[in-house]
Amino acid sequence: MSEERVGFFTDTSVCIGCKACEVACKEWNAIPEDGLSLTGMSYDNTQALGASTWRHVAFIEQPTPEGRTQLPLAEGDSGADSGMRWLMSSDVCKHCTHAACLDVCPTGSLFRTEFGTVVVQEDICNGCGYCVPACPYGVIEQRPADGRAFKCTMCYDRLGVGQEPACAKACPTESIQFGPLDELRERAALRVDQLHETGVTEAHLYGDDPEDGVGGDGAFFLLLDKPEVYGLPPDPVVTTRDLPTMWKHAGAAALSLLGGVALSFALAGKGRR
Amino acid sequence: MVPRAEFESYYGRPVIKAPAWAARDIAGYFFLGGLAGAGSVLAAGAHLTGRGTTATAMKVSSLAAVSLSAAALINDLGRPDRFANMLRVFKPTSPMSVGSWLLSLYGPTAGAAAASAVTGRLPRVGAAATGAAAFLGPAVAAYTGVLAADTAVPAWHGAHRELPHLFTASATAAAAGMALVVGPTCENAPARWAGGLAALAETAVTEAAERRLGTVAETYREGRAGVLLRTARALTVAGALGGAVLGGRCRAGAALSGLALLTGSACTRFGIFAAGIASAEDPRYTVVPQRERVERRQQGAGASGA
Ligand code: SF4
Ligand code: SF4
Ligand code: SF4
Numbered sequence: 001m002s003e004e005r006v007g008f009f010t011d012t013s014v015c016i017g018c019k020a021c022e023v024a025c026k027e028w029n030a031i032p033e034d035g036l037s038l039t040g041m042s043y044d045n046t047q048a049l050g051a052s053t054w055r056h057v058a059f060i061e062q063p064t065p066e067g068r069t070q071l072p073l074a075e076g077d078s079g080a081d082s083g084m085r086w087l088m089s090s091d092v093c094k095h096c097t098h099a100a101c102l103d104v105c106p107t108g109s110l111f112r113t114e115f116g117t118v119v120v121q122e123d124i125c126n127g128c129g130y131c132v133p134a135c136p137y138g139v140i141e142q143r144p145a146d147g148r149a150f151k152c153t154m155c156y157d158r159l160g161v162g163q164e165p166a167c168a169k170a171c172p173t174e175s176i177q178f179g180p181l182d183e184l185r186e187r188a189a190l191r192v193d194q195l196h197e198t199g200v201t202e203a204h205l206y207g208d209d210p211e212d213g214v215g216g217d218g219a220f221f222l223l224l225d226k227p228e229v230y231g232l233p234p235d236p237v238v239t240t241r242d243l244p245t246m247w248k249h250a251g252a253a254a255l256s257l258l259g260g261v262a263l264s265f266a267l268a269g270k271g272r273r
Numbered sequence: 274m275v276p277r278a279e280f281e282s283y284y285g286r287p288v289i290k291a292p293a294w295a296a297r298d299i300a301g302y303f304f305l306g307g308l309a310g311a312g313s314v315l316a317a318g319a320h321l322t323g324r325g326t327t328a329t330a331m332k333v334s335s336l337a338a339v340s341l342s343a344a345a346l347i348n349d350l351g352r353p354d355r356f357a358n359m360l361r362v363f364k365p366t367s368p369m370s371v372g373s374w375l376l377s378l379y380g381p382t383a384g385a386a387a388a389s390a391v392t393g394r395l396p397r398v399g400a401a402a403t404g405a406a407a408f409l410g411p412a413v414a415a416y417t418g419v420l421a422a423d424t425a426v427p428a429w430h431g432a433h434r435e436l437p438h439l440f441t442a443s444a445t446a447a448a449a450g451m452a453l454v455v456g457p458t459c460e461n462a463p464a465r466w467a468g469g470l471a472a473l474a475e476t477a478v479t480e481a482a483e484r485r486l487g488t489v490a491e492t493y494r495e496g497r498a499g500v501l502l503r504t505a506r507a508l509t510v511a512g513a514l515g516g517a518v519l520g521g522r523c524r525a526g527a528a529l530s531g532l533a534l535l536t537g538s539a540c541t542r543f544g545i546f547a548a549g550i551a552s553a554e555d556p557r558y559t560v561v562p563q564r565e566r567v568e569r570r571q572q573g574a575g576a577s578g579a
Contacts, residue, residue, distance in 0.1 A: 041284045048286060058283060104423060106370035107355075108362040126358045127351015130369050133292040133424040133553060142293050147351020228560045231283030235563035239423050239430055240366050246419040246433050253418065253437040254411035257445055260470050261314045261463070264449075265322060268462035 005116030007218035009184040015175040017088035024170035051143035054152035060087040093152035095218030098238040101131035117154040136236035213237030282556040291553035298349035300546035305342035307444025313410030327456035336387035379409040414444035428552035435482035445471035450534025472513035501544030508537030
């Protein structure tokens with residue numbers, strides 16, 4: 001990594017669900033349309049990250065947690081508690097420190113850039129699809145008509161010329177903050193303290209810990225509920241962490257196969273055929 | 274019955290993405306790779322012990338199986354024309370890369386063994402190739418277990434210690450079945466033993482995997498996977514018993530038992546494949562085990578902090 005490692009801190013407590021990030025990403029990266037359907041489940045008609053959706057805004061409508069008061073939003077608003085609240089969160093590829101997609105890619109198409117991000121090289125990917133089930137967050141996906149795998153590049157082209165990614169640039173509330181990862185982690189810790197002081201005790205960071213199962217995310221989040229409520233795994237682990245164990249068992253299994261067949265020939269005996 | 278664990282999710286949507294692999298191609302690839310790999314070991318044994326007909330037939334079977342398996346793998350690529358990129362790098366962290374290299378060594382070896390056996394030419398080279406294929410074959414049969422397990426798919430990764438053993442046992446059953454189908458009865462005693470041992474091993478390993486998987490083991494018992502895996506067990510046990518009782522005496526009995534073993538092995542691979550897809554598509558199997566892990570850790574921290 002020749003440059004400083006950069007990333008995203010997505011502060012979901014200020015997300016207003018405008019989807020400007022989704023649109024900016026589609027526009028900048030010229031991502032094809034992938035269905036205009038109404039889910040009926042919420043205002044979220046995008047549904048999930050995928051080959052042609054690199055930013056996805058989740059909408060969760062839920063009862064307000066006990067003990068929270070709702071502040072009046074505008075003058076004249078009585079501030080009457082509706083008993084409900086909205087959680088909105090813009091999800092993206094985590095650019096994992098230990099990225100399973102990159103580890104398992106047999107062609108070397110997925111690689112780690114000088115910015116510490118994870119990018120697919122479209123001219124090398126042969127569409128083997130191994131990265132898809134390897135990602136613990138369900139981010140990367142093959143585009144059916146194309147066959148190859150696609151995901152967020154953290155706007156590799158923009159980073160190269162000193163620009164911030166399109167989604168962060170478009171975000172009107174600074175819910176999506178882009179910058180050097182170390183700085184973002186400090187800023188995020190301060191933001192959590194601030195929220196705790198104002199009584200939002202459920203605010204917590206997700207993916208910020210370099211000791212977690214993926215070595216920390218390059219894109220981490222401030223959440224107001226459990227990760228799984230947002231469709232995120234509560235304790236993701238990079239599958240290749242267990243790969244040495246798997247190879248050991250494969251070696252033992254291969255030897256047992258040899259031994260088992262040798263035993264079968266011994267039991268059958270040479271004379272009896 | 275234990276009540277099902279409560280869990281939260283985003284409108285019931287899956288957390289991880291299931292592979293877009295076609296069952297026919299990839300489960301078929303697991304089956305054919307196993308049949309080829311374990312078949313090469315049986316072929317070498319038959320070669321060494323003078324069971325000539327079986328040896329030749331098994332060499333041909335392995336060549337056919339490995340060729341079909343490679344075709345299935347290439348067919349499943351999103352960009353089949355770029356299959357050569359598989360050998361662009363060697364990556365030990367990618368079981369698919371390791372497997373591609375392994376296949377590119379094993380395939381020609383199996384081919385040379387079969388060609389020499391059928392034509393009778395270059396018997397020394399044929400014998401060396403037979404030996405080499407017998408050493409590479411078990412690796413070909415075992416690595417596919419790692420290929421499946423090295424993913425975030427709960428039913429596969431959760432059983433990452435057992436899957437390679439399950440796959441080699443299933444491969445042995447398939448190869449023993451093939452030897453019973455193609456070999457004369459006077460030569461098939463080793464195949465009958467191998468079929469019996471494989472059936473025992475497969476049953477024991479499947480049970481160990483299900484014990485370890487906990488809640489996720491439901492995906493091995495329910496739906497399409499459940500039907501396939503129950504059928505697999507019935508066919509494998511029937512094939513092994515049939516082989517032991519009838520295989521040495523009656524040609525038809527041997528062939529039927531062999532077919533049962535072969536079909537049983539195929540059902541095992543398609544069953545494990547289906548269980549993996551089911552476990553990826555239901556957020557329960559991703560969230561519940563991870564949530565339990567978090568809670569265990571928090572309790573541990575709480576206990577040591579107190
Ligand atoms: S989130 Fe998934 S796709 Fe993104 S870097 Fe991590 S493993 Fe790869
Ligand atoms: S689909 Fe492409 S990027 Fe994904 S693992 Fe295969 S070659 Fe690599
Ligand atoms: S960083 Fe660029 S590619 Fe990634 S989600 Fe934002 S706009 Fe899209």
